[in-house]
Amino acid sequence: MASTDRLDQIENEALAALSAADSAVALQTWQGTYFGTKRSKGALDEAMSALGGLSKEERPAFGKRANEVKQVLTAALDARAQQVKEVELEASISAGAIDVTLPGVPPTRGRLHPSTLNLRRVKNIFARMGFEVYRSPEIETDEHNFGLLNMPDEHPARDMWDTFYLDQPGLVLRTHTSPGQIRSMRELGADGTQPVRVILPGMVYRYEQVTARSEMQFNQVEGIVVGRNITLADLKGVFVEFAKHMYGGKTQLRFRASYFPFTEPSVEIDVYWGTATERDRMITKGTGWLEIAGAGMIHPTVLRNGGYDPEQWSGFAFGMGPERAAMRLLGINDIRYFWQNDLRFLEQF
Numbered sequence: 001m002a003s004t005d006r007l008d009q010i011e012n013e014a015l016a017a018l019s020a021a022d023s024a025v026a027l028q029t030w031q032g033t034y035f036g037t038k039r040s041k042g043a044l045d046e047a048m049s050a051l052g053g054l055s056k057e058e059r060p061a062f063g064k065r066a067n068e069v070k071q072v073l074t075a076a077l078d079a080r081a082q083q084v085k086e087v088e089l090e091a092s093i094s095a096g097a098i099d100v101t102l103p104g105v106p107p108t109r110g111r112l113h114p115s116t117l118n119l120r121r122v123k124n125i126f127a128r129m130g131f132e133v134y135r136s137p138e139i140e141t142d143e144h145n146f147g148l149l150n151m152p153d154e155h156p157a158r159d160m161w162d163t164f165y166l167d168q169p170g171l172v173l174r175t176h177t178s179p180g181q182i183r184s185m186r187e188l189g190a191d192g193t194q195p196v197r198v199i200l201p202g203m204v205y206r207y208e209q210v211t212a213r214s215e216m217q218f219n220q221v222e223g224i225v226v227g228r229n230i231t232l233a234d235l236k237g238v239f240v241e242f243a244k245h246m247y248g249g250k251t252q253l254r255f256r257a258s259y260f261p262f263t264e265p266s267v268e269i270d271v272y273w274g275t276a277t278e279r280d281r282m283i284t285k286g287t288g289w290l291e292i293a294g295a296g297m298i299h300p301t302v303l304r305n306g307g308y309d310p311e312q313w314s315g316f317a318f319g320m321g322p323e324r325a326a327m328r329l330l331g332i333n334d335i336r337y338f339w340q341n342d343l344r345f346l347e348q349f
């Protein structure tokens with residue numbers, strides 16, 4: 001083989017291999033193969049080792065050719081590296097590209113809980129009738145929850161509410177919002193000299209059998225009006241007005257005689273639900289009516305406990321279940337949906 005043939009061969013091979021190298025990594029490998037790395041010799045270095053075995057005459061031509069090949073390959077490598085870089089850049093741009101014509105993914109929006117929305121609806125209706133909101137604690141004394149409401153210790157009516165007692169003696173989770181009657185009369189009545197007209201919304205708790213119409217925790221909206229010459233007709237008027245705004249005048253109300261130790265006389269208020277389906281009959285216990293509130297004229301003993309002279313003052317109170325009331329409005333046939341936090345339910349409101 002003529003001394004420069006090996007160089008020609010390397011040049012041809014290297015150029016062919018270079019045009020097949022299509023990534024930065026492949027180019028690096030190629031460079032190692034022909035120019036060598038720190039640790040290993042390349043094909044050109046190997047060819048150069050033949051120099052020592054050549055005659056004096058042959059050496060200059062070989063050296064010249066070797067330099068040429070080195071230059072050609074270096075230039076070819078630079079050109080190819082530039083091409084590969086452009087192709088790789090192009091690919092990475094198009095991989096991360098944003099197609100502005102594609103439809104977007106809308107972010108999930110938070111919303112208020114249906115029970116909160118409903119409480120606001122109820123509060124607004126009463127606000128229009130002049131009721132202010134009064135807050136009363138969820139952890140109550142036994143005295144406020146029962147005693148001052150005309151249910152002394154051992155009073156059998158205490159059994160009407162299945163109570164959660166706290167470890168600390170004398171404290172309970174309120175079973176109804178009625179203890180707020182005492183608190184609001186005492187605080188706002190100024191020793192029985194000022195009238196009161198407030199609603200008390202909030203959570204109440206009962207150790208109760210959970211069913212489609214009854215939960216263990218639910219909201220109540222207590223209403224209390226104390227003044228001169230307040231009668232049962234005022235209570236009825238307020239409730240009829242409430243129902244008109246809540247249901248748009250489309251629902252029948254029913255006042256039914258009942259019993260509570262803290263009101264006399266006492267009533268319960270129902271909305272008409274219907275009996276068409278098995279579920280309707282279950283929710284209404286077969287009657288077609290769903291109870292939404294207990295109410296009555298405030299008992300003289302309770303007025304006295306609130307600081308009023310029952311000879312001079314009278315008042316009515318009611319305790320409504322806003323979730324019950326909303327079931328009728330929104331066609332929710334199981335109260336348990338309210339606190340199950342199932343998004344399929346919550347997202348409908």
Ligand code: FA5
Binds near residue numbers: 176293322
């Ligand atoms: C009471 O709690 C009385 N404090 C109401 C009252 C206030 C009477 C002022 C007189 C004067 P009752 O336990 O019936 O009464 O509950 C009142 C309302 O709360 C019911 O009509 C119903 O709408 C709602 N409610 C009662 N129990 C549940 C329950 N387990 N789940 C959901 N709502 C309920």
